[in-house]
Every structure is written in C-alpha cells, then in structure tokens.
C-alpha cells in the first residue's frame with residue numbers, strides 16, 4: 400500500500416488498516432515525523448553518551464544546570480476533573496476482549512498499553528487503534544470464538560489513558576522517506592488524530608502515559624509534540640495530559656525537571672518499578688561495585704526502591720501532581736486456594752504500603768485485583784487524592800538512589816530468570832506482550848530484569864551462587880538446556896514447535912552471550928516479529 404510518494408506502508412493488510420491509515424492520518428504522522436524524529440534519534444544517542452560516562456566512572460547526581468527548577472516554586476496545571484481520583488488504574492493490552500474487560504473492571508482508570516504489555520506486531524498496532532477508536536465511541540462488542548461469551552461496555556467505565564511505545568522503538572511497517580518511523584509518534588499520532596476531538600466531546604480528554612524516559616529533554620520532546628499536535632487539530636493547548644513513568648534510574652534524578660517540562664500537560668508521575676529495576680541493572684552493569692541479588696529479593700522495601708518512591712511522592716506533591724504507585728506482579732491463582740489467598744494478600748500489602756507512603760493511586764494487572772487495591776486506598780485515602788500531603792520529612796540523596804541491595808544469587812534465581820525469559824519471549828514473538836508465568840504477570844519490563852541479571856552475573860566477579868559456583872557461560876548452557884527441556888515437557892512437543900520457543904531460546908542466548916548489552920530485548924525481538 401503506497402499512499403504518498405514518501406510515505407510507504409509495508410505492513411500487511413490487517414483488518415481496519417484502511418480506516419486507521421487514512422490519507423489525513425498519514426499526513427499527520429508525516430508531519431510529526433518530519434518535525435520530531437531527528438530529535439528523537441539524537442536523544443537516543445545521548446542515552447549512549449551517558450552510558451559511556453557511567454562506564455568510565457562518573458557518579459550519578461542531580462543536574463547542576465537545572466538547580467533553579469528544582470528549587471523554584473511552581474506547580475503543574477490544575478488536573479481535569481476526571482483525573483482527580485485515580486486510586487486504582489488497571490493496565491492491559493488493547494485486544495478487543497481485554498479492552499472491554501478493563502473498561503468494565505470497576506477501576507477508576509484504564510491504561511491501554513502499547514508498551515510493556517504489547518508485542519508491537521503490525522496486527523497489534525492497527526488492531527489496538529481500531530479497538531480504542533471503537534471503545535471511545537462506545538461502538539465495541541466482542542464474542543469469544545471459543546466460548547461464545549459476549550462482551551459489551553457497561554454504562555459506567557474507567558477513564559481511558561493510552562501508553563504509546565517508548566522513544567527507542569521503531570515502526571518498521573510505516574516508512575517515511577524509506578526509513579522506519581517512531582513507534583511513539585505512530586501510536587500517539589494515530590490515537591490523537593482519530594480520537595482527540597471525540598474524547599473532548601465526551602467530557603474527557605486525550606490522556607497518556609509516557610514510558611521509559613531517561614531525561615527531561617525527552618520530556619521536552621513529548622511536550623513539543625503535544626503543542627504541535629494540539630495546534631494542528633485546533634485543540635486548546637493543555638488539553639493533553641500525560642503521566643510520565645519514572646522507570647529509569649536516569650529519570651529518577653530529573654523528576655522535577657520532567658514535571659516542569661510538561662507542566663501544562665502533566666498529570667503527574669508513576670513509579671514503574673519493573674523497568675526501574677531493569678534500568679538500574681542496565682546502566683550500572685559495568686560498575687564493579689554494582690550487582691543485584693535474585694530478582695525476587697529486589698522488593699519495594701529495599702532501600703534504593705524506598706528512596707525512589709519516596710522522592711517521587713515528595714516531588715509530585717510539591718508540584719501539585721499525582722504520584723502514582725506501580726504494579727504488584729501477583730495475579731489470581733486458579734485451583735489453589737492457599738496460593739490464591741497469598742497472592743491477594745501480597746497485592747493488598749503492596750497497596751497498603753503505597754497509600755500509607757503517600758501515593759495517590761496504584762496499578763493492578765488483573766480485574767480480579769481491582770477490589771483489593773480499592774479497599775486499601777478507600778481505607779487510607781478518604782479524599783480523591785492526597786496531593787496536599789507534603790512529604791517535607793523526606794530527604795533523598797544521590798547515594799541512596801543507587802544503594803546496592805543486599806541479598807544472594809541462587810541457582811533457583813538463575814533457573815527462574817532463564818525459564819521465565821524464554822517463556823516470555825516466546826509469548827511476545829507469538830504476539831502476546833503480557834503473559835501469566837508461574838502465577839505472576841510477566842511483561843517486557845519484568846523479562847528485561849531476567850535477561851539482564853543473567854548477562855551481568857556471568858560477567859561480574861561477584862556473580863557467584865550462594866553455594867560458591869561462579870555463574871559462567873558453561874553453567875548458563877547447562878541450565879538453559881535443562882530449563883528448555885522442562886518447558887518442552889510442560890507445554891508439549893506440538894506447542895513448543897508452534898509457539899516460538901526455539902526462537903525465544905536462541906534470542907535469550909544471544910542476548911546473554913553477546914558482550915555488547917542490547918539496550919532492549921524488544922529491539923532484536925522486533926526484527927523477528929511479524
């Protein structure tokens with residue numbers, strides 16, 4: 400499909416493509432691309448410059464050049480009415496069934512996720528836009544082919560927000576001047592172009608979550624995109640509202656600055672804990688003082704995680720912004736009452752901690768967890784939010800943000816990282832960006848932790864199991880062989896052969912053994928995704 404001489408759609412003819420990729424929508428994407436893609440690429444290059452500085456021993460610190468912003472007295476623009484009470488936000492991919500279920504879940508908000516929970520196959524990219532468009536117009540229903548179960552929207556539904564892909568992800572199926580476009584600009588642009596006016600007419604707005612930012616300059620780029628997009632469609636400035644995920648260690652040092660850049664469009668910050676852990680491992684990977692214990696030991700109460708969430712709450716409240724909590728990975732466990740109760744208790748405890756620390760709302764991964772999270776927030780937060788609660792008692796230093804957590808590396812931790820990594824990548828390559836594995840939600844962020852830990856343990860002198868064995872390439876080969884065999888036995892030969900498991904093992908192996916750490920597993924993964 401060739402629409403204009405310099406805009407080329409190379410992706411297949413998936414249902415809805417013509418309705419979403421209209422000439423007008425493509426023209427809008429082209430304008431975004433022409434104005435902003437060069438800056439996006441330059442900012443991605445800056446990430447690598449900062450990595451080199453860290454590798455050569457530079458210590459992370461708050462930026463001297465933005466001291467005035469940190470010390471200044473300013474606030475973000477007042478929140479729209481339907482963003483004041485965000486006590487429970489459900490997240491999930493944008494397939495038709497789950498989108499309806501999420502909107503009906505009883506959560507206050509729904510973050511439709513085109514990032515961590517979505518494998519950006521061309522089908523998913525277009526299908527997500529079709530489903531979002533239909534949901535906003537309340538013209539969405541679905542009948543499950545396997546069960547015949549019918550799905551339609553309730554009278555009252557959650558307020559919709561959309562998380563476009565991060566700045567790092569390209570869109571290879573939509574080329575401009577022969578080059579891939581930006582996944583962020585495609586996701587944002589199509590959603591905004593088709594729905595912004597409709598959302599406003601329906602009393603809400605174009606609301607976004609912005610993932611994986613590493614600096615306030617990246618926030619500035621988003622803000623400039625928003626200003627341009629609003630002008631183009633003749634929509635008042637400040638209509639777009641966006642919550643930035645503080646889910647990289649670099650961004651943790653620029654919370655004030657990020658809010659400041661987006662102050663007319665900001666809807667606060669969110670503690671995206673899983674990518675945050677991944678980012679710390681990634682950026683500090685070549686620091687000899689830095690090594691993490693098993694993934695399961697890096698909890699929200701270890702000092703560096705506590706420092707990060709406390710700083711986020713303090714910063715947001717000082718700026719009149721919501722400080723959103725994050726995702727507990729537990730989901731309901733079917734057929735095991737004891738494990739199920741334990742999962743619910745863990746989620747309740749996580750939400751109790753968040754609300755009593757001062758968060759204004761939280762995330763859940765599953766409709767079954769909405770009530771549990773709601774109970775904790777209702778109990779400890781009788782007001783719509785607690786932005787007025789200032790945390791002047793909190794003083795977080797640069798050292799505290801990067802304090803190495805204590806703990807051990809175990810064979811079980813190594814096995815679990817490898818097994819979960821393969822299973823998740825297989826799911827992702829099959830088009831499912833979120834998967835239940837061992838009764839936990841796994842998505843791109845959690846899988847990144849698994850593979851980055853194995854990479855680091857092999858290379859770091861302290862990558863030693865608690866029984867004294869060094870994690871090395873030979874142990875890795877031994878364990879992956881066994882874990883792969885166990886997966887094959889569990890899923891059966893046929894599913895193994897059709898479910899992209901061999902490819903996933905291959906990708907996990909190359910990500911682990913290549914000396915150059917891949918910035919994101921989804922980048923080489925995307926080359927394999929159809």
Ligand SMILES: CC(=O)SCCNC(=O)CCNC(=O)[C@H](O)C(C)(C)COP(=O)(O)OP(=O)(O)OC[C@H]1O[C@@H](n2cnc3c(N)ncnc32)[C@H](O)[C@@H]1OP(=O)(O)O
Nearest residue numbers: 490491497500501515516673726764765833834835840844
């Ligand atoms: C680190 C981060 O970025 S977190 C945010 C990104 N990650 C996510 O958003 C993950 C969201 N969660 C999910 O995708 C799912 O809960 C999974 C994949 C983990 C588990 O899904 P399933 O295996 O389908 O769970 P389960 O079988 O218990 O689901 C029961 C019902 O709830 C629905 N459901 C489960 N999770 C969700 C969700 N997040 N949104 C909407 N519906 C959901 C299922 O579709 C199913 O519906 P049905 O009964 O009508 O068929």
Ligand SMILES: O=CC(=O)O
Nearest residue numbers: 671672673674844
């Ligand atoms: O996006 C959320 C995270 O935890 O990562």
Ligand SMILES: [Mg+2]
Nearest residue numbers: 515671674844
């Ligand atoms: Mg994330």
